[in-house]
Amino acid sequence: MAADVRPEGLATHEDIVAIVNGTHRNPFAILGMQQAGAGFVARCFVPHAEAVTAYTLAGKKAGELARRADAGFFEGRLSIRKRQPLRYHASNAGGDWWLADPYSFGPVLGPMDDYYIAEGSHLRLFDKLGAHLINHEGVNGTHFAVWAPNAKRVSVVGDFNEWDGRRHPMRFRQDTGIWEIFLPDVGADRAYKYEVIGAGGIRLPLKADPFAFRSELRPATASVTAAALAHEWGDAVHRDFWKSADARRQPVAIYEVHAGSWQRHDDGSFLAWDELAERLIPYVIDMGFTHIEFLPISEYPYDPSWGYQTTGLYAPTARFGDPEGFARFVDGAHRAGIGVILDWVPAHFPVDEHGLIRFDGTALYEHADSRKGFHPDWNTAIYNFGRREVVSFLVNNALYWAEKYHVDGLRVDAVASMLYLDYSRKAGEWLPNEKGGRENLEAVAFLQKMNKELYGHHPGVMTIAEESTSWPKVSQPVHEGGLGFGFKWNMGFMHDTLAYFAREPVHRKHHHDELTFGLMYAFSENFVLPLSHDEVVHGKGSLIAKMAGDDWQKFATLRAYYAFMWGYPGKKLLFMGQEFAQRREWSEDRTLDWNMLDHAPHRGVRDVVRDLNTLYRSRPALHARDCEPEGFSWLIVDDRQNSVFAWLRMAPAANSIAVICNFTPVPREDYRVPLPHTGRWQEIINTDAADYGGSGEGNGGFVEACEENGKAVATMLLPPLATIMLEFVA
Template sequence: MRKPRATAATSGPDGLAPAGDVAAIVAGTHGDPFAVLGVHEAGKGFVTRCFVPNAEFVTAYTLTGKEAGELSRRDDAGFFEGKVSIRKRQPLRYHAKNASGDWWLTDPYSFGPVLGPLDDYYIAEGSHLRLFDKLGAHIIDHEGATGVHFAVWAPNARRVSVVGAFNDWDGRRHTMRDRRDTGIWELFIPDIGGGQPYKFEIIAPDGVRLPLKADPFAFESELRPATASVTAPPLAHEWGDEAHRSYWRKADPRREAMSIYEVHAGSWQRRDDGTFLSWDELAARLIPYVVDTGFTHIEFLPISEHPYDPSWGYQTTGLYAPTARFGDPDGFARFVDGAHRAGVGVILDWVPAHFPVDEHGLVHFDGTALYEHADPRQGFHPDWNTAIYNFGRREVVSFLVNNALFWAEKYHVDGLRVDAVASMLYLDYSRKAGEWIPNEKGGRENLQAVSFLQKMNKELYGHHPGVMTIAEESTSWPKVSRPVHEGGLGFGFKWNMGFMHDTLEYLSKEPIFRKHHHNDITFGLTYAFSENFVLPLSHDEVVHGKGTLLNKMAGDDWQKFATLRAYYAFMWGYPGKKLLFMGQEFAQRREWSEERALDWNLLEFAPHRGVWQTVRDLNYLYRSRPALHARDCEPDGFSWLIVDDRDNSVFAWLRSAPDGNPIAVISNFTPVPRENYRVPLPKAGKWREIINTDAADYGGSGMGNGGTVEASGEGGGVSATMLLPPLSTIMLEFVAD
């Protein structure tokens, strides 16, 4: 749907605007205010027109301060016009007066456009990769004045205006210029700077004035419950993280240690009065804690602007704005830089799968289904009561791809974990027969979403080497983490949801019954190298009545702690990168809630401190031993040692890498110590026990092997006889022949 083209104003011989145009400007219904307002040729000279509500007198001046002429009031509402003594078209300032006083304003309609034909071309083509430098609100110098350039995509609108406190939220005052070839509306408003709340007032194609809309490209927003966008100056932070970024640009992340600490920024810790920590306060507390605990990366649940706290950020209305909950955008930049200087990466949860239907957001943005599909069978998500992006529209794809590039460029983030990928890939996701529309081939695959994900990954990896993408994809869609040129989706990694589900299911069983579920553990290794996997024990496992990881473990309290420690060592020895949600590193007892901080007092108690110390030591081992991380995504880094001892619920395997000693990982998931247990090993000689989760320092019973075991070739094949402590995992590192 296209709006009717506005008719340019004509002037009589005296330079006066037609009465109809004056009435339309005053009423706020004119579709092309630049044809009326601003400086125009009139005969051999120039006339200027302006709309200044509440003014009784207006005098025009050049930007250098030279008086150019008194203007006449055509309408009591504040329409003024008159001849001006200037020799060429140029921006003007006005001195306005009424009985209450006087004020100055610079005429936005006397300036030329900011966007150019190349912008139009690339925007229309959908190939513009710097939209965040063109759309949104940017403080710039333009034709001799400083102000803010606003630009927004609303191709079907009859009229779009910028409104804010600077114009009394009056949509008649700053109606924008329509660049018809692209559907972009733009306006340079001089004399305003950073920190100004604003929205867009949009008249829909049917003439209805929509609820005020926030800027889809806003770089800063008001603190909820307020919903306006805020003009933001360019980031002022001076980065000092080149060493960190240079390292990762050259690295193969599949062969690097990646131990990710998943954090909800609003509930990790809070101030004594219960309010949120600022980014600077988080940096002072969270970064040292992560370094001490040994994690390599922090992954934040979505920190882009969102109106509703219980959505945890997954229903975002401001994809380009760090939420105001924790301070200004520079604060987040300082956090990322501080993490990088400490050697810690920062990954953001990113949500291109859906968006909320809050009226100030993207839904029916210009009065039509612009960002979403019009048909609810494609454009509405029944699970979350949200809208679904129209991945078949190049402008929407460009909006999302640019957002991925934006976080990498402007905030130096190390990666994006893409939420709910499965919901994007399948047209029938959570839908019954008749509730979805097949693709052009008659299938259930969302081919447009596939194309979008491939484009996003190609552009991000192509322009920002060292930045990774991670898919939360819960089905068996093939080649999620394979390159696009090989037919893959192009992600760097994929969450291994099967590992999480199967292992937690197994450990929830009483130990006596685990032998009947042995395959819950062994099955995962049949596909462990089909993708580049991250092993997630995420926030999704500790909410909505699921309890905590500690409470999922079977047995009494001692057994729960012992099993959790054994599980963590099992996981850290398992092929794949690691992810643990905050609080689980010290065995949080209460289910997580976004409304409160974690129960940090638990670290005062030995069992909880023991779990934390276990995770800390595991992270150190994982990072320092190539055998545990350098072949996480390759089958030649793993081999079973014991796969079929279901009666004893024992599992053992070998991890290896070319530049490190091999490490045997052995788990006993029963409370029965296994004495004189024979474990086959690849080399005869001394194997050092580098971790034993039953150690007394961790809160275990203190059973073990005195620090080493000796493997020999007696009896056919190399093996070692050892004690397997109860409910434990031990790791043995080969040290000498």
């Protein structure tokens, strides 16, 4: 590179050409206030200007600058003798304007940032990278910082500089590969991207900020500057409770929601966060759920991806308003005692040009080899979990949602696809690990680190793995060799029970094991029982449509299924619309069919779910030992001929509850059920009750268990296609 300054203090022709063309590798050595002998010169690149005068921030004139190139390069000696930020007064035939000089300001990041970032141990990257509105050296503006170690040049472009990458090339920090610049006078609500000249010298498509805290509304893809969240939180009671609670022993009943289609305005437009809060939070309270789980709400470009193809992990999507709106939603839910869980997607990322793909012209966030860096199922890239900067990016993101938005948990999507190198790949399409195996050891280490850091810094937060294989110890602590998740989705429960209830009742006796087998492993993990969005899309139909039989039987079976599930050990999750038996398959482009509640059978299903949640939350026997075998005992396990099942749920210092299911349309009169105690057992729910739309058969509200041959036995009526629960009272 040519010398930065000639002896007389003038920039070289080569430097001027490089600045004007946007190819200079070190613009901070040329532009701004530079030493020239015993004094200083100022240099700036101001396209369209015909004259420029330098001033101090205090308004003192510091010198006239001469134009060295028609394209807008100016320089001149200064009368001031102390290095300081400058402002310029520029003019042309059309008028005049003021601008501050970014290149007269010092760096914002410091050596300790470099050290921890390079080490991969920085746990507050979201306070350092991205766009932050700050006061720097007495001037308000925005500090931009982005990781692109192999780029030849990175510039901030936006509506504040005509999207011209020559105007604001950034300072390169060699030790970390981070580029940074402070742009004075750039405030909130300004669209921006990064213009990157890649490792090969090719200008890449403009890139959104990986750490953007706000984004434009699709189809626009720029990042947007935003002030730090100023929300005053009022959720201390909620958060303090969960910090001291053992989530395994608390009732957790999750209402899974796609924010864009739960409800909409009459014209089909989305509800904003405040409108969702006004409608959704009271509804969830009324229905008795403990948590709302949102399908991904971080920024994503394509509506039919439901948010799982995210391009902005740090930005709540603009579809529902600004970030403060989401903060208000979470706070409002917490004040009402409702937790908020987010679906989180570290398993893959889309290949949209403005996203992370080949961010600096190289495989930066992803693997260069497609056998590790490309996902065949979704046509997406895969994070390089072996790169400490990528792991740091993702771990920091998990911490970010917990700290900045107070979320109560992360449900981690597609964990199985992360754990196996041969996931959805044929022989020859994947690379074994260093030991020759199929396990993705780098992904394992990442998940363990994420869970350790999240639980270590935010003990009230839970993590939930969607993991569909038999990978051991998913929900056991890292120090015991586990992945460190709090819970794991029980995919086996979901598959087996749906298969069972899709069968005609006459055939169920041949598939009795589909309901009993799950108890062989029910306590091997801390399970969540999921009836999720995945089961009601892509031609699978709604849950009510999956049930066998005529319409009456479908509704009866679904009510019985829900009570079976709420009585089964494990936390609960139900996707929106299934609580009132929506008939149509879910679609992201329309609201739920709320008109179904005009019909009694649908209201009956809703009322069953509401009552089950009330029982589940109020009866420790149904939740306090969800994850421990001491909370479960079979009463009837082998009556396949009648398709009857019965078991006991228990908890210390709590009345036991018997769950009894008859999954045929035939009432079972004088049916004998062994119980642990003689005495009165109150019927606390009967899904065949007339109020729910059932036939109204039952036991008059209670049964009496009598001693027979030294054992307690109750003789009762088992209603058709129904589940009843009996609670020991005396």
